[in-house]
Amino acid sequence: MGPEDRELFLATASGATTSVRNAIRVSWERSRxxxxxxxxxxxxxxxxxxxxxxxxxxxxxxxDALAAELSNEPxxxxxxxxxxxxxxxxxxxxxxxxxxxxxxxxxxxxxxEAEVGTNGIGTALEVGxxxxxxxxxxxxxxxxxxxxAGALITHPVTGGLLGVVDIxxxxxxxxxxxxxxxKLAAAxxxxxxxxxxxxxxxxxxxxxxxxxxxxxxxVIALGEKVFMMNSVMQQHFDASDxxxxxxxxxxxxxxxxxxxxxxxxxxxxxxRLSYQPTFVDELLAGGIVQIRQHRVRxxxxxxxxxIAFPGxxxxxxxxxxxxxxxxxxxxxxxxxxVEGEAGVGKRVIVRAAHxxxxxxxRLVTLDASDSVPGDGIADQAAAVLDAGSDLVILxxxxxxxDSVAELAELLQAVHDDADPRRPWLALTxxxxxxxxxxxxxxxxxxxxxxxxxxxRHHLTDVPALVRALLDQTGAGDLTLSPAALNQLMRxxxxxxxxxxxxxxxxxxxxRRSGEAGLEDLPPVCRSTVRRQLTxxxxxxxxxxxxALALHNGDKLAAASALGMSRATIYRxxxxxxxxx
Numbered sequence: 028m029g030p031e032d033r034e035l036f037l038a039t040a041s042g043a044t045t046s047v048r049n050a051i052r053v054s055w056e057r058s059r060x061x062x063x064x065x066x067x068x069x070x071x072x073x074x075x076x077x078x079x080x081x082x083x084x085x086x087x088x089x090x091d092a093l094a095a096e097l098s099n100e101p102x103x104x105x106x107x108x109x110x111x112x113x114x115x116x117x118x119x120x121x122x123x124x125x126x127x128x129x130x131x132x133x134x135x136x137x138x139x140e141a142e143v144g145t146n147g148i149g150t151a152l153e154v155g156x157x158x159x160x161x162x163x164x165x166x167x168x169x170x171x172x173x174x175x176a177g178a179l180i181t182h183p184v185t186g187g188l189l190g191v192v193d194i195x196x197x198x199x200x201x202x203x204x205x206x207x208x209x210k211l212a213a214a215x216x217x218x219x220x221x222x223x224x225x226x227x228x229x230x231x232x233x234x235x236x237x238x239x240x241x242x243x244x245x246v247i248a249l250g251e252k253v254f255m256m257n258s259v260m261q262q263h264f265d266a267s268d269x270x271x272x273x274x275x276x277x278x279x280x281x282x283x284x285x286x287x288x289x290x291x292x293x294x295x296x297x298x299r300l301s302y303q304p305t306f307v308d309e310l311l312a313g314g315i316v317q318i319r320q321h322r323v324r325x326x327x328x329x330x331x332x333x334i335a336f337p338g339x340x341x342x343x344x345x346x347x348x349x350x351x352x353x354x355x356x357x358x359x360x361x362x363x364x365v366e367g368e369a370g371v372g373k374r375v376i377v378r379a380a381h382x383x384x385x386x387x388x389r390l391v392t393l394d395a396s397d398s399v400p401g402d403g404i405a406d407q408a409a410a411v412l413d414a415g416s417d418l419v420i421l422x423x424x425x426x427x428x429d430s431v432a433e434l435a436e437l438l439q440a441v442h443d444d445a446d447p448r449r450p451w452l453a454l455t456x457x458x459x460x461x462x463x464x465x466x467x468x469x470x471x472x473x474x475x476x477x478x479x480x481x482x483r484h485h486l487t488d489v490p491a492l493v494r495a496l497l498d499q500t501g502a503g504d505l506t507l508s509p510a511a512l513n514q515l516m517r518x519x520x521x522x523x524x525x526x527x528x529x530x531x532x533x534x535x536x537x538r539r540s541g542e543a544g545l546e547d548l549p550p551v552c553r554s555t556v557r558r559q560l561t562x563x564x565x566x567x568x569x570x571x572x573x574a575l576a577l578h579n580g581d582k583l584a585a586a587s588a589l590g591m592s593r594a595t596i597y598r599x600x601x602x603x604x605x606x607x
Contacts, residue, residue, distance in 0.1 A: 029163055030163045030171065032046050032047050032163065033055075033163050033164075033166075033171070036052070036055055037065065047164075050150070050154055050158065051145060051150075051160070051164045053592070054140060054144075054145040054150045054153065054154075054166070055144075055145055055166050056590075057140060057141075057153065057590045057591075058140060058144035058145055058166040058167075059166075060590045061140070061141045061144075061590070063140075063141070063142070063143060063144035063166055063167060064144075064167060065166075065167060065168060066167065066168045066169060067130075067167065067168070067169050068130050068131060068132075068138075068142070068143035068144070068167045068169060068170060069131075069142070069143070070131050070132075070136040070137050070138055070139075070142045070143050071136070071137045071142055072131075072135050072136050072137075073112060073135055073137070074135060075114070075134050075135045081182075081189070081220060081223065082106075082108065082114075082180065082189045082190050082216075082220075083106070083114060083115070084219075084223065084310075085216050085217075085219035085220045085223060086106050086115070086180070086190075086192070086216045086219075087115075088219070089212055089215045089216050089219060090104050090106060090115065090117065090192070090212065090216075093208070093211075093212050094117040094118070094119070097119075097208075098119065100119075100120075100196075101119070101120040101122075101123050101196055101197060101200060102119065102120075102123070102194055102195065102196045102200075102205070103116060103117055103119055103120070103123055103124065103127060103194070103195050103196070104116070104117040104192070104193070104194055104212070105117070105132065105148070105192070105193040105194075105195060106190060106191075106192055106193075107138065107148050107190050107191045107193065108189070108190045109152070109188045109189055109190055109191075110137060110139060110152075111137050111138045111139035111140075111142070111148050111149050111152055111191070112135075112136075112137045113132065113133060113134050113135065113136050113137070113138060113148075114134060114190070115134060116132075116133055116134055123195075123196070123197065126172070126173070126197075127173075127195065129169075130169050130170060130173075132195065139152065140152065140153050143166075143167055143170070144165065144166030144167045144170070145160055145164060145165050145166040145167075146160055146165055146166075146167075146170060146175055146177075147159065147160045147174075147175025147176050147177035147191075147193050147194075147195065148175065148177045148191050148193050150177070151177035151178065151179055151191050151193075152177075152179070152188075152191060152595070153591065153592050153594075153595050154592050154594055154595070155179070155592060155593075155594025155595060155597075155598060156179065156594065157176070157177065157178040157179060157206060157209060157210050157213070158176070158177060158206075159174065159175070159176045159201075159203065159205060159206040160174065160175050160176075160177075161174045161198065161201050162174055162198030162199075162201065163198075171198065172197060172198050173195050173196070173197065173198055174195070174196055174197070174198045174200070174201030174205065175193055175194070175195045175205075176193065176194045176195075176205035176206040176208070176209040177191045177192070177193040177209060178191065178192050178193075178206070178209035178210045178212065178213040179191055179213060180192060180213045180216050180217060181217065182217075182220060183217045183218075183220055183221040183224070184221065184224055184252060185252060186601075187601075187602065188598055188602070189220075192209055192212045192213050192216065193209065194208055194209045194212075223310070226307055227250065227251075227307055227310060227312035227313070228250060228253060228312070230305050230306075230307045230312045231248055231250050231253060231305050231312045231313040231314075231315075232248070232255075234248070234303075234305045234315050235248035235255060235315055238315045238317055239257050239259075242317050243259070244259055244263075244317060244318060244319055245257065245259045245260035245263055245264065245272075245317070245318040245319075246259070246260065246315060246316070246317055246318070247260065247272075247273070247276055247315070247316040247318070248313065248314075248315055248316075249276055249279065249280050249302075249313050249314050249315075249316060250312060250313030251313065253313060256269075256273075260272075260318065263320070264292070264294075264296075264298075264318075265294060267292075267293040267294065268292040268293060268294050268296060268298075271290060271291075271292050271293055271345065271484070272290055272292070272298060272300065272318060274483065274484055274486075275288060275290040275300055275484065276300065276302075276316055277483065277519075279300070279302040279314060279316060280313075280314070281311070282302060282304060282314065283304055283311055284304065285301070285302060285303050285304070286301075286302040287299065287300065287301050287302070288300045288302075289321055291344075291345045291348055291349075291480070292344075292345070293343070293344040293345065294344075295344070295348075296320055296321075297320075297321040298318050298319065298320060298321055299318070299319045299320075299321040300316050300317075300318055301316065301317045301318075301319070302314050302315070302316045303315050303316075303317075334350075334351070334354070334383055335383065336350050336354075336379040336380065336382075336383055337379055337382045337383065338375060338378060338379050338382070339375060339376070339379035340488065340491040340492050340494070340495035340496075341485065341487075341488030341491045341492055342488070342491065343485035343487050343488045345480050345484060345485050346480065346485040346488055349376060349477060349478070349479050349480060350376055350379055350380055352475075352477045353365060353376055353377060353380035353453070353477050354380040354383055354384045355384075356380075356451075356453075356475050356477070357380050357381055357383075357384040357385055357451055357453075358384040360448075360449065360451050361451075361474060361475060362451065362452045362453065362472055362473045362474070362475075363453050363454075363473060363475045363476070363477055364423075364453070364454045364455075364456060364470070364473045364475070364476040364477070365377055365453055365454070365455045365456075365476075365477050365479060366455070366456045366457070366458045366476060366477070366478055366479070367457070367458050367478055367479030367480070367481065368457065368458055368459075368481045368523055369457055369522070369523065369525065370522050370523035370524055370525030370526060371479045371480065371481055371482065371523045371524060372479060372523070372524045373421075373455040373479050374392070374419070374421060374455060375524075376477075376479055377390075377419050377453050377455065378390065378419075381417060381419075381451070381453075385417060385451065388415075388416065388417050388450075388451070389416040389417065390416065390417045390418070390419060391411045391416045391417070391418050391419075392418075392419050392421060393407055393408060393411070393418065393419070393420050393421070394420075394421045394422060395420055395421060395422045395423055395424075395425045395426045395430070396421070396422040396425045404420075404426070404430050404433075404434070405430055405433030405434045405436075405437055406433075408420065408434060408437060409437050411450070412437070412441055412450045412452075415448075415450060416450060417450050417451040417452070418450060418451075418452050418453075419452070419453040419454070419455065420434075420452075420453075420454050420455070421455045422455065422456070422457070423454040423455065423456045423469070424456040424457055424460035431468050431469060432468065434468075434469065435468040435469055435472075438452070438469070438472045439472075442472055452472075452473075454469070454473065458478065481520070481523055482520040482523045482524055482527065483519055483520050486516045486520075487516075489512065489515050489516045489527070490512050490516075492524060492527060493507055493512065493515065493527070493531060496524075496527065496528050496531045497531055497535065499528075500528075500531060500532055500535050501535075501539075502531075502534075502535035502539050502540075504539065504540035504541075505534070505535055505538065505539055505540055505541065505542075505543060506541075506542050506543070507534075507542070507543050507544075508542050508543065508544045508545065510544060510545045511543055511544055511545050511547065511548055514545055514548060514552060514553070514606055515527070515530075515548075515552065517606075518552060530548070530549060530551070530552055533549045534547055534548065534549070545606070546576050550568055550569035550571075550572035550573065551565070551568075551569075553568075553572045553605050553606055554568050554572075554603045554604055554605050554606075560603075564603075567599065568599075568603045568605070570589060571585065571589065571596065571599055571600065571603070571605065572605065574586075574588050574589050575605075582596055582597065582600070
């Protein structure tokens with residue numbers, strides 16, 4: 028084909044042209060739909076992050092060797108990530124490099140098809156296979172002077188897309204060998220990735236065997252795609268306790284430092300989890316978790332009545348045990364700090380425990396996050412305590428330094444009174460928040476700290492929480508289908524109960540009665556991927572979910588509506604772990 032074919036396509040609304048191969052014609056149509064500039068590429072720029080990754084580590088020696096082989100040729104090697112962001116560009120022919128600089132084909136710029144139109148990098152990502160884009164096959168005019176061969180780099184074990192290796196030259200020097208070299212480089216990079224993965228797995232397996240031999244206890248090995256537990260784990264803990272321990276190990280995965288946590292188990296046991304990372308040089312291979320029984324909680328007497336805990340939904344033993352701990356502190360008039368991640372239900376736990384165990388005493392709530400300098404939260408607290416009411420101060424980690432000092436003085440006076448009928452006091456705080464500002468002055472007044480578990484540690488409570496939250500939102504006639512509930516129980520819930528409430532509010536806005544199914548859940552609930560998505564990725568995920576819903580799950584129709592290729596939508600569905 029020649030420049031006249033591109034001009035014919037651009038000149039006609041239908042884009043009719045017969046001599047252009049199908050992959051290029053469809054790419055031009057996508058480029059037109061994305062409103063790509065016809066004359067000059069305008070790729071987005073992101074400051075390069077100089078942090079080694081699996082891709083860059085594996086690619087560096089391969090591309091350096093290939094660049095040396097081609098040192099006398101007027102070509103440039105380029106490495107991008109899975110979004111088309113240029114990570115590395117080889118040195119070489121000065122004239123070619125100046126030309127590439129003039130079109131921003133350099134580290135930090137994104138050469139996706141949506142950014143710059145048809146090109147060897149972005150189009151390879153869209154069609155899901157290697158491609159040579161030759162001269163006038165580029166959509167943007169300034170790129171027609173180049174020929175670019177792009178080959179995908181995928182993870183040899185997981186199949187996940189990692190990036191693209193591209194070889195670019197002046198269009199008049201193009202030949203099919205460019206694509207062959209690009210494919211060869213991609214294959215060599217994948218071989219090195221496999222070697223590294225095998226090396227990391229061998230190191231993790233070695234540490235696992237050592238831990239099993241020397242500890243004599245329960246051991247779990249965690250890697251990127253590896254999970255192992257020994258027979259002692261299965262012998263010492265029943266299925267429910269094993270599930271709770273495995274769920275707790277999610278907090279250790281990916282950590283580069285030793286980590287210790289206590290896990291409250293459904294059986295009443297408390298387990299101590301000690302995580303030790305495994306490295307190969309500076310590379311994290313995973314980690315080993317050793318589990319020890321920390322102590323045994325005595326089971327409550329069988330004659331003891333079942334405590335209702337007003338307003339508290341869910342019966343998971345870990346969740347209920349937390350409420351019992353706060354109830355015990357309340358019954359003893361023992362001041363307590365209740366901590367946990369944001370949105371886990373600290374306020375609800377305190378109120379439920381107080382309603383059950385405070386013999387009708389009044390509970391007043393003050394919120395430190397609503398206070399401003401000089402508003403006298405300590406004076407408000409003094410008025411509450413002087414009136415004989417119990418008090419909970421929410422978000423204590425947000426107290427100002429002056430408020431902390433004033434509260435410390437107040438609490439000291441109440442503490443010195445030694446009246447057995449003194450008011451009960453609880454503080455809530457976000458787990459992990461620095462206590463340097465307030466901890467030294469206030470912690471001494473609180474002999475106990477109770478940790479509220481995140482929702483991901485008691486997912487069996489999701490159905491009960493859904494019912495309670497729907498009732499609170501006025502959607503009492505609305506239920507969720509078993510498929511929708513199962514999907515909600517698969518999610519990581521980084522925002523905990525607060526996030527679940529927002530999801531159900533969105534569902535109830537769409538329908539207020541009947542049974543809501545999987546298709547009624549917002550897009551964020553259709554993806555079970557546990558990593559934090561970027562805003563652009565979240566928008567892309569939502570668009571795919573909406574298109575699939577519009578076309579009744581027909582992936583080809585959804586891809587067409589979105590201007591994607593079939594390979595691209597399948598890859599994105601897999602990467603976002605979309606259900607349904």
